[in-house]
Amino acid sequence: MFKAQSVAITGAQGGIGRALAEMFISNGANVSISDLSDPKDVGEKIGAVSFKCDVSNENDIKNFILGSENINGPIDIFVSNAGVGYGDPKHAADASNEYWELSWKINVMSSVYASRCLIPGMRKRGSGRFVITASAAGLLSQIGSSSYTATKHAAVGFAESLAIRHWDEGIKTHCICPQYVKTNMTKGMRMAEGHQDGLLEPEDVAEALKNSISEDKFMVLSHPVVGDYFKNKANNYEAYIRGMNKLKQKLGSNQLPD
Numbered sequence: 001m002f003k004a005q006s007v008a009i010t011g012a013q014g015g016i017g018r019a020l021a022e023m024f025i026s027n028g029a030n031v032s033i034s035d036l037s038d039p040k041d042v043g044e045k046i047g048a049v050s051f052k053c054d055v056s057n058e059n060d061i062k063n064f065i066l067g068s069e070n071i072n073g074p075i076d077i078f079v080s081n082a083g084v085g086y087g088d089p090k091h092a093a094d095a096s097n098e099y100w101e102l103s104w105k106i107n108v109m110s111s112v113y114a115s116r117c118l119i120p121g122m123r124k125r126g127s128g129r130f131v132i133t134a135s136a137a138g139l140l141s142q143i144g145s146s147s148y149t150a151t152k153h154a155a156v157g158f159a160e161s162l163a164i165r166h167w168d169e170g171i172k173t174h175c176i177c178p179q180y181v182k183t184n185m186t187k188g189m190r191m192a193e194g195h196q197d198g199l200l201e202p203e204d205v206a207e208a209l210k211n212s213i214s215e216d217k218f219m220v221l222s223h224p225v226v227g228d229y230f231k232n233k234a235n236n237y238e239a240y241i242r243g244m245n246k247l248k249q250k251l252g253s254n255q256l257p258d
């Protein structure tokens with residue numbers, strides 16, 4: 001399906017990013033991966049070119065893109081997957097400025113940096129795909145992490161802007177909004193492991209993206225029920241807020257995001 005296409009993925013040493021890389025490779029793509037710590041071992045194991053990249057730094061993003069294109073050719077599909085989540089220790093505004101700034105840079109600006117570098121070339125070629133791994137928290141909310149909720153909402157908003165501005169130019173955007181996925185971040189997390197809608201495998205998210213690309217669909221919902229929750233939220237915002245507050249009371253303690 002992606003034979004000979006050049007694909008670059010950030011945050012791909014494990015979890016969703018690695019599963020996406022393996023999915024693209026198994027479908028014939030030439031893949032480059034990056035992570036904050038050098039993912040060389042993972043790259044060698046799955047057959048991808050690896051780069052060390054701090055996505056909060058625009059120059060690192062540029063170097064990752066240029067290095068990838070030097071080896072695999074112009075990037076056909078870029079996946080902005082790297083993300084972070086920090087809890088609110090005492091109240092909704094209690095996370096440190098450092099955590100808020102890191103959340104903004106990694107969850108939002110990394111996609112801005114990458115698209116700033118890639119869009120001119122994609123426009124000239126009249127083709128390309130930009131994928132942003134957001135979260136169900138970007139459509140709903142993550143109890144216990146206001147920085148994650150706010151920046152994932154912004155990530156969804158930026159994905160929408162990319163699609164609205166460039167879809168007719170042949171540049172397709174896909175926004176991944178999963179609920180809880182079995183990663184290191186959700187290990188031991190009570191709300192994730194016992195979630196009513198299930199704790200998915202990273203491979204489930206990869207399959208959902210593959211299907212959305214084949215259908216040129218913007219929104220990628222590995223948990224389809226998220227779409228229903230989003231509709232219910234829009235139809236009755238007051239009930240949504242009250243319901244989430246009741247859930248917060250039931251949980252009792254902060255719950256970090258996926």
